[in-house]
Amino acid sequence: MGFKMGIVGLPNVGKSTLFNALTKTAAAQAANFPFCTIEPNVGDVAVPDPRLDKLAEIAGSKQIIPTRMTFVDIAGLVKGASKGEGLGNQFLANIRECDAIAHVLRCFEDDDITHVDGRVDPVADAETIEMELMLADLESIERRLQNIVRKVRGGDKEAVEQERLLNLAKEAIEAGKPARTVEIADEDQKQWKMLQLLSTKPVLYVCNVEETSAGSGNSQSARVAEMAAAQGNSHVVISARIEEEISQLDEEEQEMFLSELGLTEAGLDRLIRAGYELLHLQTYFTVGPKEARAWTIKEGTGAPAAAGVIHGDFERGFIRAETIGYDDYITYKGENGAKEAGKMRAEGKTYIVKDGDVLHFLFNT
Ligand SMILES: Nc1ncnc2c1ncn2[C@@H]1O[C@H](COP(=O)(O)OP(=O)(O)OP(=O)(O)O)[C@@H](O)[C@H]1O
Numbered sequence: 186m187g188f189k190m191g192i193v194g195l196p197n198v199g200k201s202t203l204f205n206a207l208t209k210t211a212a213a214q215a216a217n218f219p220f221c222t223i224e225p226n227v228g229d230v231a232v233p234d235p236r237l238d239k240l241a242e243i244a245g246s247k248q249i250i251p252t253r254m255t256f257v258d259i260a261g262l263v264k265g266a267s268k269g270e271g272l273g274n275q276f277l278a279n280i281r282e283c284d285a286i287a288h289v290l291r292c293f294e295d296d297d298i299t300h301v302d303g304r305v306d307p308v309a310d311a312e313t314i315e316m317e318l319m320l321a322d323l324e325s326i327e328r329r330l331q332n333i334v335r336k337v338r339g340g341d342k343e344a345v346e347q348e349r350l351l352n353l354a355k356e357a358i359e360a361g362k363p364a365r366t367v368e369i370a371d372e373d374q375k376q377w378k379m380l381q382l383l384s385t386k387p388v389l390y391v392c393n394v395e396e397t398s399a400g401s402g403n404s405q406s407a408r409v410a411e412m413a414a415a416q417g418n419s420h421v422v423i424s425a426r427i428e429e430e431i432s433q434l435d436e437e438e439q440e441m442f443l444s445e446l447g448l449t450e451a452g453l454d455r456l457i458r459a460g461y462e463l464l465h466l467q468t469y470f471t472v473g474p475k476e477a478r479a480w481t482i483k484e485g486t487g488a489p490a491a492a493g494v495i496h497g498d499f500e501r502g503f504i505r506a507e508t509i510g511y512d513d514y515i516t517y518k519g520e521n522g523a524k525e526a527g528k529m530r531a532e533g534k535t536y537i538v539k540d541g542d543v544l545h546f547l548f549n550t
């Protein structure tokens with residue numbers, strides 16, 4: 186299914202540096218030069234999960250295969266993008282294809298690195314970007330309302346419903362609030378998502394601080410934290426430049442480097458996990474002597490659909506899922522132990538998979 190986070194922000198704030206670090210490649214050009222990224226760069230990133238290593242150790246799995254998430258390095262957005270300024274519309278289209286937004290905010294002071302507005306103010310920057318997304322939405326809402334006028338008049342049920350939702354988004358935006366603040370009833374969620382409005386995408390603020398503030402953050406990131414909390418959004422503090430350096434070290438060196446900085450974990454791991462939470466994703470595992478593997482599903486996914494992530498046949502021919510909860514697997518030291526303790530359950534089609542479940546699917550084709 187592939188979940189995608191778009192890395193969004195003003196030009197020259199450190200998006201490509203972060204993307205490079207994330208994908209551990211130097212594929213995306215990072216340079217002190219606004220608009221150095223023109224094509225979006227897409228990279229797959231392993232989702233760090235210490236549980237997977239523990240499972241593999243117990244089962245003696247030869248291979249460990251983490252689940253993955255996609256990041257897209259999107260070119261810098263400027264004021265007026267919604268009117269086609271900068272590389273306007275193209276960026277907006279790139280954002281539209283993403284499931285969520287990692288909004289990079291410049292929180293570092295460095296006179297050698299140009300800020301498009303000539304000052305460091307992450308809260309104002311966040312507003313600038315959000316405003317562009319909202320203006321782009323407003324334009325697309327107006328256009329769509331026009332397109333369905335006739336159908337609405339003719340009493341077309343779907344069009345009437347769409348008009349209602351579009352108007353809800355419009356009202357919020359005109360009141361200066363992003364469309365994600367609108368409360369939508371469960372039964373309308375699907376249609377609402379299909380509107381693909383940019384300001385409905387869940388957002389995570391990434392405070393890009395100077396190297397010396399990587400551990401504790403700085404006064405600018407503190408302002409962002411306050412703003413994020415007031416909005417009900419989350420934030421992470423990261424020094425993209427440090428992360429890029431760390432990503433080039435081997436594992437042992439990484440640990441040393443992190444502890445010197447007073448960090449227990451690479452900022453990227455925190456970022457990836459925050460993204461995972463933002464998207465309401467969870468993990469189940471398949472574990473055997475050959476491999477221990479993590480799979481991503483949305484919270485609330487039923488067993489057959491979860492099986493379908495591995496292969497469509499698993500879903501179509503689903504019979505049942507032999508299920509061991511993660512804690513049971515650890516406590517009883519693996520499948521046999523869990524089985525003997527009566528902790529292996531046979532779950533059917535209506536079972537909703539839980540985070541950390543160790544599953545074995547039975548199916549016929
Ligand atoms: N935490 C940081 N501290 C200091 N300098 C940084 C930090 N993060 C990034 N930089 C520097 O900022 C400059 C711009 O970075 P980068 O190219 O990643 O920006 P960008 O947001 O991708 O820009 P564009 O929108 O033009 O693609 C680079 O010189 C990079 O080394």
Ligand SMILES: [Mg+2]
Pocket residue numbers: 200201202214215221222259260261
């Ligand atoms: Mg870039």
